[in-house]
Amino acid sequence: MSSPSGAGKTTLSRKLLADDKNISLSVSVTTRKARTGEVDGKDYHFITKDRFEQMIARRELLEWAQVFDNLYGTPKAPVDAALAEGRDVLFDIDWQGTQQLAQAMEDDLVRVFILPPDADSLRTRLITRNQDSSTVVAKRMAEAPRELSHWAEYDYVVVNADVDRALAQVVAILTAERLRRKRQIGLSEFVREMTTKL
Ligand code: 5GP
Secondary structure (H helix, E strand, O other), X not given: OEOOOOOOHHXXXXXXXXXXXXXXXXXXXXXXXXXOOOOEOOOEEEOOHHHHHXXXXXXXXXXXEEXXXXXXXXXXXXXXXXXXXXXXXXXXXXXXXXXXXXXXXXXXOOOEEEEOOOHHHHHHHHHHOOOOOHHHHHHHHHHHHHHHOOHHHOOEEEEOOOHHHHHHHHHHHXXXXXXXXXXXXXXXXXXXXXXXXX
16 A cells, blocks of 8 residues: 555554454564654564665565655565465555565555545645654655656555545455455365365
8 A cells, every 4th residue: 555645544554454354564664763652563663774774685675665765665574474374464665665566476466555635635634643843744745746646556546535435445445356366265176166066
C-alpha cells in the first residue's frame, strides 16, 4: 500500500491488521528518528545509517529507498517466514519500494494506492498530525505531487474520503485477490477428488 504522506494509509493499515489476523505487517527499518508515540520494533526498527548500509551489503533487505531525507527498507527474513506460514504480508512502502518488490515478486504482489479526497485534506492531515516540525511538513507537502504522480503504476486505487469506506474497499480487494485461482493452493486436488466421487 502506498500513498502520499498524510493520505491516511497508516490508519488504514492498522485497521486492516486489527480486523484480519492472517495478515502480518512488514516492519521496516529506517534511519528516521522515532516520532512521539512510535514504538521501536512495532512501527519501525529505528537503526543507524551504518547498520542500514550493513543490511544492504549483506542483502538482508528485500527493497530499500531514500524517502525525504531518510533511508527506509524492508527486512527480507520476516517476510519469507510469514509467507512460508501461508500468511499475507502488508507493506506500507513508497513507490520506489513497490517498483522493486514488483521486480522481485510480481505474481505475488498486489499494489494498492491510497489517494486523499482532495488537496486540502492532505494538507490538514499533515499539519494536524502534529508530530513533525513545520519544516518537515513543508517538505512532505512539496513532495506530494511527485508521490501522487505514481498512482497509475498500481493495480488498485482507493480514495480515502471516509476511513471505514476505504477500509471496506481494501478488504474487498484482499478478498478478491485471495480468491484468484492461482492463489488457491490445492484447488486441483480438491476438484479431482470431488470428481472421483461423482
Ligand atoms: P514516514 O516517515 O511517514 O513513516 O514514512 C515516509 C514514507 O516512507 C511513507 O510513504 C512510507 O510508506 C515509506 N516507507 C516506509 N517504510 C518503507 C520501506 O521499508 N521501504 C520504502 N521503500 N518506503 C517505506
